[in-house]
Amino acid sequence: MRGAQASDVLGPLLDSRARALRDLRISVTDRCNFRCRYCMPREVFGRDFEFLPRSEILTFEEIARVARIFAHLGVQKLRLTGGEPTLRAGLPTLVRMLSEIPIDIALTTNGSRLTELARPLADAGLTRVTVSLDTLDDEVFRWMNDADFPVGAVLDGIDAAARAGLGPVKINAVIRRGINDHTVLDLARYFRGTGHIVRFIEYMDVGATNGWRLDDVVPGAEIIRTIDATFPLEPAPSNYPGEVVRRWRYANGGGEVGVITSVTEPFCGSCTRARLSADGSLYTCLFATNGTDLRHLLRSGASDDEIAATVGARWNARDDRYSELRAASTAELPRIEMSYIGG
Ligand code: GTP
Ligand code: 5AD
Ligand code: SF4
Ligand code: SF4
Numbered sequence: 001m002r003g004a005q006a007s008d009v010l011g012p013l014l015d016s017r018a019r020a021l022r023d024l025r026i027s028v029t030d031r032c033n034f035r036c037r038y039c040m041p042r043e044v045f046g047r048d049f050e051f052l053p054r055s056e057i058l059t060f061e062e063i064a065r066v067a068r069i070f071a072h073l074g075v076q077k078l079r080l081t082g083g084e085p086t087l088r089a090g091l092p093t094l095v096r097m098l099s100e101i102p103i104d105i106a107l108t109t110n111g112s113r114l115t116e117l118a119r120p121l122a123d124a125g126l127t128r129v130t131v132s133l134d135t136l137d138d139e140v141f142r143w144m145n146d147a148d149f150p151v152g153a154v155l156d157g158i159d160a161a162a163r164a165g166l167g168p169v170k171i172n173a174v175i176r177r178g179i180n181d182h183t184v185l186d187l188a189r190y191f192r193g194t195g196h197i198v199r200f201i202e203y204m205d206v207g208a209t210n211g212w213r214l215d216d217v218v219p220g221a222e223i224i225r226t227i228d229a230t231f232p233l234e235p236a237p238s239n240y241p242g243e244v245v246r247r248w249r250y251a252n253g254g255g256e257v258g259v260i261t262s263v264t265e266p267f268c269g270s271c272t273r274a275r276l277s278a279d280g281s282l283y284t285c286l287f288a289t290n291g292t293d294l295r296h297l298l299r300s301g302a303s304d305d306e307i308a309a310t311v312g313a314r315w316n317a318r319d320d321r322y323s324e325l326r327a328a329s330t331a332e333l334p335r336i337e338m339s340y341i342g343g
Contacts, residue, residue: 099125
């Protein structure tokens with residue numbers, strides 16, 4: 001696989017619904033220092049929870065090799081996720097290795113370690129960062145992350161990222177009815193005019209441990225109405241086909257906000273994302289139950305071409321569109337946890 005990308009020569013790799021493979025989200029650890037109640041509830045992810053042993057987690061060399069193979073297959077964007085990716089020791093070293101691939105490298109983080117890491121990550125070649133911050137209300141935030149972590153430290157991390165040149169920083173806020181929906185306007189107001197972009201995410205039924213109910217979801221349209229009543233909004237076009245966020249611009253200046261409406265307006269039709277778990281399995285949907293074990297291939301002497309052929313065959317067969325099919329019956333199906341596969 002030298003020279004031109006396989007996708008340049010053969011055309012894009014397509015799945016059974018004609019969706020190309022464009023993004024790879026790489027989970028570098030299944031651990032997290034937060035215990036967000038909608039993601040890693042303490043009752044499940046407590047002291048006795050068995051995280052992946054080190055030997056099962058892909059090494060940096062293995063991750064970089066997989067990333068290179070995916071780039072040859074047409075992937076244009078890598079996103080490092082977790083768990084919490086900054087808990088993986090030496091993360092800037094991995095970013096430096098990945099930066100040898102001509103590709104966009106982004107990071108999704110809870111922001112808790114960005115004051116120390118933003119600069120080394122930027123120096124290593126990270127291009128963008130998305131920080132999860134569900135509310136500015138300190139009491140509500142400490143309750144939601146269930147690790148007593150304060151809002152101020154995440155805001156410091158966001159500032160550090162901006163100073164390191166990782167802006168515009170995207171801020172992801174998962175909104176749950178009756179928990180933090182009353183703080184939506186504060187978040188919008190705080191970041192309006194800063195150049196950072198807040199994206200409000202509908203609470204999803206990922207994983208099997210968070211006890212999700214449709215009643216907990218605040219529709220994106222409602223969130224936009226709430227903000228628009230104080231700061232008038234007008235719709236803005238997508239930056240690229242398949243972008244998950246619906247963008248809205250402040251009519252009187254101050255930048256933009258967005259909503260990610262995976263429950264009320266699913267976007268499976270243009271979903272170009274693949275996910276690699278920390279232990280090297282390939283998942284073709286956030287709601288998948290079975291992965292394709294690439295680690296075994298990596299560790300048994302398979303060539304790049306053989307691994308590419310396995311990925312290509314899996315992608316060709318891909319039929320996933322969970323969010324479009326979401327219904328009471330699918331809510332009962334087994335699912336893997338988001339902290340394992342990355343958001
Ligand atoms: P950029 O446009 O590069 O910033 O990436 P992005 O908008 O995909 O950002 P990000 O990866 O932060 O995605 C935001 C959130 O949208 C995720 O954390 C998920 O909650 C949700 N999301 C992203 N991709 C998917 C997907 O494929 N399916 C579903 N159902 N939700 C998704
Ligand atoms: N619904 C929506 N978003 C979620 N995230 C984690 N769990 C859920 C869920 N159940 C978000 C995190 C982070 C990203 C990785 O995914 O808040 O922004
Ligand atoms: Fe950790 Fe992110 Fe899950 Fe919260 S949502 S527990 S910060 S991985
Ligand atoms: Fe893609 Fe699956 Fe999410 Fe649909 S539900 S957008 S197929 S990851």
